[in-house]
Amino acid sequence: MTDDIAKREEQLQERLEKIKSLEAEIKKREKAVKDKEKAKKQMIVRLSPSLWNEIAAWAEEDFRSINGQVEYLLSECVKRRKGK
Secondary structure, three states: OHHHHHHHHHHHHHHHHHHHHHHHHHHHHHHHHHHHHHOOOOOOOOOOHHHHHHHHHHHHHOOOOHHHHHHHHHHHHHHHHHOO
């Protein structure tokens, strides 16, 4: 019985170490994504009020910010242009 408990505890300890390792990897990847996001270029875009309102409404439907929606739309257009 004591051996079973010790074995089980060892297995749980191994799982805990794996979880800690995975958490460290996730944090590393999150940092890489944040660093990549910081590297984004800024630009000024002038839009008509009606186009702005359409994009704002669309962004709200998709639960995105207006900037996020514009970035999404531009990304999709580039993908389609490349034929992906």
